[in-house]
Amino acid sequence: RGIPVDKHPVTKLSALETVMTKLHAGGKFGDSGYKVSGGLHGVGISVVNALSVYLRTEVKREGKIWVQEYERGKTKSKLKSIGLTKERGTTQIWQADPQIFSVLDYNLDLILKHLRQQAYLTKGIKILVRDERLAGKSRPYMFYFEGGIASFVSHLNHKHEVKQEKIFYVDKEQDGVQVELAVQYTTDYRELVYTFANNIHTVEGGMHLVGFRSALTRVLNNYARKNNILKEKEDNLSGDDVREGLTAVISVKLREPQFEGQTKAKLGNAEVRTVVETIFNDYFSAYLEENPRDARAILDKCLLAQRARAAARNAREAVLRKGVLDGLTLPGKLADCSSRNPEECELYIVEGDSAGGSAKQGRDRRFQAILPLRGKILNVEKSRLDKILANSELKALIVAMGTNVGEQFDVHELRYDRIIIMTDADVDGSHIRTLLLTLFYRYFPEIITDGHLYIAKPPLYQIKKGKEAHWVFTDEELDSLVKKLGGGEMVSIFAEAEAADSGSAEVQEAENEETKAAKANKLNIQRYKGLGEMNPQQLWDTTMNPQTRIMKVVTIDEAQKADEIFEILMGSDVTARKRFIQTHAKSVKNLDI
Incomplete structure (x- = not known):
């Protein structure tokens, strides 16, 4: 509408x-401004102004x-x-103050993520974004979701x-609170719920x-009982059962939002609970009645989750018990530290027994614990909790950490302040890390x-010149150090992908030139791929010494992006993984084959 100018x-x-x-002085104050607002103090634009050099x-x-x-x-x-115009609106152009911001x-x-989200939350609005920092190379981004x-x-x-064909959707107002809800179930094991209040995440x-959540559990149990899907003697579905595989977006709009804390991370209005519960209860119940096939698919998913959770509970009770701090309950392969103060302790998860042996010898026994893993662990993206608890390597890790898992997980029981993944710098190491x-x-x-x-970062190279040794952690660092120690321009055969692309003859020639240059300057460059290639003292000096x-x-x-990446890389969809590899193949810097 344009900010008033009178x-x-x-x-x-x-x-x-x-x-x-x-x-x-923001527009949220009084009834003449916005109907609803996410602002708490009316300071947004005045603060941006104060932090801008211009x-x-x-x-x-008008x-x-x-x-x-x-x-x-x-x-x-x-x-x-x-000038004159028939348009309405406000345009702000600002330049951040370099005396305040270092970046x-x-x-x-x-x-883009935020504006895409806003376009979803305000259906029918069009948001256009243009990045004009790179002249001629930028492209516009348009967000519009009917x-x-x-x-x-x-x-x-x-x-x-997805488990249901038709996404459940409702948009209703009650007692001054606008409630918009969308729900769909998938075959996943996880819950994905986004909540918003006045368009604030x-x-x-x-x-x-x-x-x-309260209405969801009640509605599904009522429907299951009414339609004899749950028998009389069978237990009700729990909240965890009905939330497995759930994807939902909840958006409410109200006049006086009460957020907990400056970050507005949590909505505190008690009346909103009743309104959401009532609206969702009524309309989701009707949805299930009107869409019996989707309703059955949802209930089948919930019942499967209930059975799997019961199996996982039985498996967990068999392998995990209280008092995991007691040394007798810890796995035999764990070389624990002597300190019992979690704040100063750290656990290294190490690939293989050989590296585990070096790590055990090189560590500081007072606060560093070592847990070696044999081979590649179970891919949990494709496994339920009962399968995870049946895996000996994962069972050892869970017991060592002390947090329990699943419904009984408690991060405050973590026995170590730092959990450190330490794997080899090769394909197998990357796979285990993933x-x-x-x-x-x-x-x-x-x-x-x-x-x-x-994630521990062991060195990739060691450069020796006489009795002097240098550890190098990146290819760029290698190039820089070789030039510095050699006193002249050198091409590192390890870092230059161009040489590898040129053909084997040129690679061999590059290797010969590198070798000659290194010998002429008495440089010895050693590439490390496995942790076991380093002795205990070297492992301590480079990777374990705080x-x-x-x-x-x-x-x-x-x-959300992390969820998608893990699903692609570790899930069961081979086609999606192949497409990802083809798309990002040219971005690979260190190909180990």
Whole structure:
């Protein structure tokens, strides 16, 4: 509509200048502004203005174009009309202040993700994004979804096999709360639910999620009892049973949202729970009655989950028991540390017995524990919990960590502050690392989100010149060090993919030149692929010594994207995996065949 430009009765400035330069002056205050708003304090644009070395705002309103400029939050020019228009709206152009921000680059992927999400949440709206930083090379991005959050659910499930043909969707208002819900089940074992309040992603859920879950369990149990799918003596479906394979998007809009904390991660309005519960209960019950085939598919999925959970519970009770800190319950292959203070302890998950032996000898026994794994562990992407608990390698890892798994998982029982994956720098090592990452992402996500999971980075090369030895962790570092030690320009045969693409004769020639150059400068370059190639002291110096080692912390920046990648790489869809490999083949830098 364009920000108003008439004089503000209190500040005596224009409404535009008031909004741009004064805190707590946003459009959420009073009934004359927005019907609903995600803002808490009305400070958004004034803060952006204060953090910008330059900001220009252009308003198209009531037939005129108005312009005003600012500098670091202060008014630079008076509000003036520069022409006539039939359009309406506001355009903001700003430049972040380099005195405040060390990084001024904008993350296009993050911007696109957020705006795509907003287009789903406001069905029918068109959002156009153009990245003009690279002249002539940018392309526009248009987001428009007629189906709203039903389209969102369809997008979330586009790589998964769905159980129901028709996505459940409802959009209703009750007691001043607008509720929009979309639900579809897949064959997956996981729950994927996105919740929003006034278009803000409430990542920790809140009352709208509580109301939805309560109604979901009740409606499915009622339908199953009514249609004799659940027999009289059979147990009700649990919340975990009905949420397995569930994909849902919940969006509520209300006048006075009560968010918990500045990050707005959780919605606290108690009345929203009742409204969501009532609306979903009524309309989802009707959906099941009107779509008996989809209803049966959903219930079959829930019953299968119930049986699998019972089998997993029995398996878990057989292998896991309380008091895992007691040394007698720990796996025999675990070389535990002497400290019992989890905050200072770390567990190395090591590939193979040979590397495990070197790690056990080279470690600091006071706070470092070693758990060697034999061979490739089970691919949990294709397995249920009962199969996982029957696997000896995974069973040993679960018991060693002490957190339990599944329904009984408790991240606060983790026996080590750092879980470190340490594998060889070859194809097998990468595969084992991916299998372990899949395990943690699917069954121990809190270990990742709480910052406990790391990947060790052993060196790729050792360069010796006389008695002096240097450890090198990247190909780029190798090139730089060879040039520095050799005193001249050299081409590293290990780093240059161009040489490999040129043919075997040229590769051999490059190798010969490298060897000659190295010998002339008395450089000895050794490539390490296996951890077992290093002796215990070398492994300590390069990969395990907290003072010198390099580690990568594992994070989940975008859960949905991570979910898709794990599904492609480790799932059962061979065609999708082949397509992924073909698409990214040219991006491979270190091909080990």
